[in-house]
Amino acid sequence: xxxxxxxxxxxxxxxxxxxxxxxxxxxxxxxxxxxxxxxxxxxxxxxxxxxxxxxxxxxxxxxxxxxxxxxxxxxxxxxxxxxxxxxxxxxxxxxxxxxxxxxxxxxxxxxxxxxxxxxxxxxxxxxxxxxxxxxxxxxxxxxxxxxxxxxxxxxxxxxxxxxxxxxxxxxxxxxxxxxxxxxxxxxxxxxxxxxxxxxxxxxxxxxxxxxxxxxxxxxxxxxxxxxxxxxxxxxxxxxxxxxxxxxxxxxxxxxxxxxxxxxxxxxxxxxxxxxxxxxxxxxxxxxxxxxxxxxxxxxxxxxxxxxxxxxxxxxxxxxxxxxxxxxxxxxxxxxxxxxxxxxxxxxxxxxxxxxxxxxxxxxxxxxxxxxxxxxxxxxxxxxxxxxxxxxxxxxxxxxxxxxxxxxxxxxxxxxxxxxxxxxxxxxxxxxxxxxxxxxxxxxxxxxxxxxxxxxxxxxxxxxxxxxxxxxxxxxxxxxxxxxxxxxxxxxxxxxxxxxxxxxxxxxxxxxxxxxxxxxxxxxxxxxxxxxxxxxxxxxxxxxxxxxxxxxxxxxxxxxxxxxxxxxxxxxxxxxxxxxxxxxxxxxxxxxxxxxxxxxxxxxxxxxxxxxxxxxxxxxxxxxxxxxxxxxxxxxxxxxxxxxxxxxxxxxxxxxxxxxxxxxxxxxxxxxxxxxxxxxxxxxxxxxxxxxxxxxxxxxxxxxxxxxxxxxxxxxxxxxxxxxxxxxx
Amino acid sequence: xxxxxxxxxxxxxxxxxxxxxxxxxxxxxxxxxxxxxxxxxxxxxxxxxxxxxxxxxxxxxxxxxxxxxxxxxxxxxxxxxxxxxxxxxxxxxxxxxxxxxxxxxxxxxxxxxxxxxxxxxxxxxxxxxxxxxxxxxxxxxxxxxxxxxxxxxx
Numbered sequence: 015x016x017x018x019x020x021x022x023x024x025x026x027x028x029x030x031x032x033x034x035x036x037x038x039x040x041x042x043x044x045x046x047x048x049x050x051x052x053x054x055x056x057x058x059x060x061x062x063x064x065x066x067x068x069x070x071x072x073x074x075x076x077x078x079x080x081x082x083x084x085x086x087x088x089x090x091x092x093x094x095x096x097x098x099x100x101x102x103x104x105x106x107x108x109x110x111x112x113x114x115x116x117x118x119x120x121x122x123x124x125x126x127x128x129x130x131x132x133x134x135x136x137x138x139x140x141x142x143x144x145x146x147x148x149x150x151x152x153x154x155x156x157x158x159x160x161x162x163x164x165x166x167x168x169x170x171x172x173x174x175x176x177x178x179x180x181x182x183x184x185x186x187x188x189x190x191x192x193x194x195x196x197x198x199x200x201x202x203x204x205x206x207x208x209x210x211x212x213x214x215x216x217x218x219x220x221x222x223x224x225x226x227x228x229x230x231x232x233x234x235x236x237x238x239x240x241x242x243x244x245x246x247x248x249x250x251x252x253x254x255x256x257x258x259x260x261x262x263x264x265x266x267x268x269x270x271x272x273x274x275x276x277x278x279x280x281x282x283x284x285x286x287x288x289x290x291x292x293x294x295x296x297x298x299x300x301x302x303x304x305x306x307x308x309x310x311x312x313x314x315x316x317x318x319x320x321x322x323x324x325x326x327x328x329x330x331x332x333x334x335x336x337x338x339x340x341x342x343x344x345x346x347x348x349x350x351x352x353x354x355x356x357x358x359x360x361x362x363x364x365x366x367x368x369x370x371x372x373x374x375x376x377x378x379x380x381x382x383x384x385x386x387x388x389x390x391x392x393x394x395x396x397x398x399x400x401x402x403x404x405x406x407x408x409x410x411x412x413x414x415x416x417x418x419x420x421x422x423x424x425x426x427x428x429x430x431x432x433x434x435x436x437x438x439x440x441x442x443x444x445x446x447x448x449x450x451x452x453x454x455x456x457x458x459x460x461x462x463x464x465x466x467x468x469x470x471x472x473x474x475x476x477x478x479x480x481x482x483x484x485x486x487x488x489x490x491x492x493x494x495x496x497x498x499x500x501x502x503x504x505x506x507x508x509x510x511x512x513x514x515x516x517x518x519x520x521x522x523x524x525x526x527x528x529x530x531x532x533x534x535x536x537x538x539x540x541x542x543x544x545x546x547x548x549x550x551x552x553x554x555x556x557x558x559x560x561x562x563x564x565x566x567x568x569x570x571x572x573x574x575x576x577x578x579x580x581x582x583x584x585x586x587x588x589x590x591x592x593x594x595x596x597x598x599x600x601x602x603x604x605x606x607x608x609x610x611x612x613x614x615x616x617x618x619x620x621x622x623x624x625x626x627x628x629x630x631x632x633x634x635x636x637x638x639x640x641x642x643x644x645x646x647x648x649x650x651x652x653x654x655x656x657x658x659x660x661x662x663x664x665x666x667x668x669x670x671x672x673x674x675x676x677x678x679x680x681x682x683x684x685x686x687x688x689x690x691x692x693x694x695x696x697x698x699x700x701x702x703x704x705x706x707x708x709x710x711x712x713x714x715x716x717x718x719x720x721x722x723x724x725x726x727x728x729x730x731x732x733x734x735x736x737x738x739x740x741x742x
Numbered sequence: 743x744x745x746x747x748x749x750x751x752x753x754x755x756x757x758x759x760x761x762x763x764x765x766x767x768x769x770x771x772x773x774x775x776x777x778x779x780x781x782x783x784x785x786x787x788x789x790x791x792x793x794x795x796x797x798x799x800x801x802x803x804x805x806x807x808x809x810x811x812x813x814x815x816x817x818x819x820x821x822x823x824x825x826x827x828x829x830x831x832x833x834x835x836x837x838x839x840x841x842x843x844x845x846x847x848x849x850x851x852x853x854x855x856x857x858x859x860x861x862x863x864x865x866x867x868x869x870x871x872x873x874x875x876x877x878x879x880x881x882x883x884x885x886x887x888x889x890x891x892x893x894x895x896x
Contacts, residue, residue, distance in 0.1 A: 072845070072849075072850070074845045076845055082844070083843070083844045085843075088822060088840070089826050090826050169819045228797050228840050229835060229838075230838035240819045243819075244812060247818065247822070248804075248815055250804060250850070251809050251810060252806060256850070258845075258848055259804075259849060259850050260803055260849045261805060264805050277887070278887050278888040280889065287883050289865065291862065292861050292862045296883070328886070674883060678885065679886055680885060
């Protein structure tokens with residue numbers, strides 16, 4: 015039998031060499047071989063002298079532990095030092111007299127000796143050739159003596175140049191070193207660099223100390239001018255064609271100098287790691303008062319959700335109410351340990367539709383619930399439900415009859431629910447599942463019609479029968495989908511809501527909504543966001559100064575835009591007036607309708623993008639008046655963003671932000687041991703009930719509603735049902 | 743000649759006497775000078791050690807169209823020389839600016855290092871088309887601590 019072959023990728027990152035594997039290191043310090051007033055070759059900039067270095071470094075296999083480093087330490091030479099040096103060189107030139115190619119033409123040596131002999135022969139009389147003028151250096155001698163240090167030559171640096179390679183095999187380390195030496199061999203001219211390798215243990219230790227700490231202690235004095243160093247003083251240019259060079263897509267303006275630094279202040283919202291003007295990275299932040307509506311764009315998996323999660327946890331800890339729609343459920347799992355603190359537990363709500371065991375405790379929500387509502391709220395509830403379902407089904411403008419039927423059915427049930435609540439039986443309100451019963455069970459509907467106002471009743475008696483055959487299946491399709499999932503049945507199947515977003519707003523709750531794993535998570539998301547909008551608008555009944563600031567994050571705005579072209583625009587324009595700060599996320603801003611896009615961009619006080627497709631990037635770059643090029647955005651690394659915010663009432667230029675993981679920024683608040691207590695607290699906070707109990711009640715809900723309003727049992731359940739349940 | 747000799751001898755003895763008399767003071771002077779020299783050397787060494795222990799690294803990342811002229815590089819060199827002057831209190835041994843070319847994951851990176859007191863100079867873009875980023879080693883974000891809980895926001 016053949017052994018099974020494991021084709022799974024190894025876990026973790028790429029394999030790193032074992033720490034115990036031997037490493038062979040080659041070290042060399044490059045020093046000028048000749049007096050340092052003689053210049054190296056001036057290499058120019060075309061081609062880039064770093065071309066060879068990049069080519070050499072591209073062959074280094076870092077994945078196997080190889081390394082190759084070149085360090086160039088520079089200390090400027092002051093003008094006074096330079097003048098003194100020049101004076102000494104001139105003095106030496108005077109002493110030497112006329113010279114050529116570095117050799118004296120007068121003085122001692124054979125020429126001087128001949129002069130001495132001639133003088134003795136003539137009895138000391140001076141010959142014309144031994145005149146003082148002959149010993150004076152010529153202008154060319156002086157220029158040669160001063161060499162590259164002539165006045166006006168530009169900046170001069172004292173230089174320390176260290177090369178170091180390391181590999182698991184000594185020959186590999188040596189080969190890399192030879193490559194690096196070859197790179198610098200091209201600088202040979204009137205002067206040249208020669209390698210000086212440390213031999214003794216003390217010299218090796220000194221080299222490594224200089225290499226690692228940055229200590230400047232070159233083996234000998236070597237001053238170099240900018241033309242000699244120019245090729246190595248800058249990062250690789252466009253003339254460096256080697257592929258293995260890190261490059262940015264383009265420039266991003268620096269972060270504003272007055273960008274607040276976040277250390278946990280309650281009036282700030284963390285954005286991520288920002289490089290400030292002093293070169294240090296700190297957590298940049300926007301002010302709560304300035305951040306009214308945010309829009310986050312970019313590719314999936316590039317950190318939009320993580321950035322939102324960091325903001326949500328920070329604001330939750332600072333006492334704000336937050337509402338986080340987490341379509342994939344991963345954010346909630348990551349956030350839980352950071353919210354499991356006694357001071358927060360009473361405020362945490364969790365809506366998790368991923369689990370549906372019969373004894374699983376779940377929260378329920380009835381979008382048609384009229385508890386705490388009045389007759390004037392019926393229209394908002396109807397609109398919320400209709401638009402939510404239409405958005406999830408992507409009806410757009412293509413299903414007007416279905417939309418009308420749904421709205422009418424929702425209206426009817428909302429009115430019935432209002433009556434049920436008024437009669438003290440909120441547990442007999444209709445749910446989304448009763449919409450299907452209303453539309454498909456003629457007897458049930460007709461029995462309840464007398465409970466409705468005449469105008470509403472007239473629709474169902476005169477208009478609806480003509481539409482029913484075509485429109486009803488389109489509407490009931492939604493409920494049929496919901497019926498395939500026990501978790502959705504449990505969530506939508508209870509007449510009374512444990513979840514009420516208006517209460518969450520007014521009492522600073524921390525709400526995480528995770529429709530992941532359910533059959534219709536798009537439907538849940540759409541219904542919840544429309545409900546959020548409705549609840550936000552209902553805060554009109556609260557004086558402005560009493561409205562608690564509530565933060566909401568919603569993903570996949572594109573899906574929401576498909577139902578009602580004005581809905582997202584309304585969120586952007588209206589919710590902030592009622593102290594609901596919404597931050598929307600989407601991968602494709604261009605897929606939004608024009609009206610929605612304009613409204614979102616017009617009203618945003620935070621615009622952020624991670625890496626994006628070129629068209630998307632060009633769209634955002636245009637919004638930033640081309641302070642950032644589309645290429646810059648398309649080449650952003652993972653978890654890096656470019657964003658602009660409102661700061662002190664003015665829009666900033668876009669600046670670069672590095673995303674921070676939750677583990678890093680909230681390291682002091684990681685409390686996995688508190689999760690069991692948090693779960694218990696959520697059960698209490700949301701009045702969660704077992705799935706089995708909710709489903710059992712849902713089975714009888716149609717009959718109980720009918721019995722409540724008509725006093726008679728439902729025809730289909732009267733024979734087998736418990737007679738006590740149908741007596742009002 | 744004979745008359746001169748006693749005078750010279752006398753001068754010699756005078757000098758010898760003066761040296762003998764001032765020897766303790768000279769010894770003390772040499773001792774104090776030595777102590778001062780050692781103290782200055784220790785102080786300088788300490789400053790070097792402190793400066794080397796606290797250095798800043800930024801990554802300089804060029805765009806794909808970065809193409810400087812020699813004049814631009816000359817201006818950049820002058821800016822680079824300010825790194826050392828920004829750490830004027832530190833001896834040159836601990837105040838050098840460092841350009842480091844290294845390879846990470848198969849790509850060549852260029853880093854600029856210097857004493858922490860020169861971090862503002864290091865973070866200042868020297869070229870129009872080169873971006874200055876905090877190096878990974880410098881990404882030392884401190885975890886946040888929240889103030890005591892508030893009762894509610896309005």
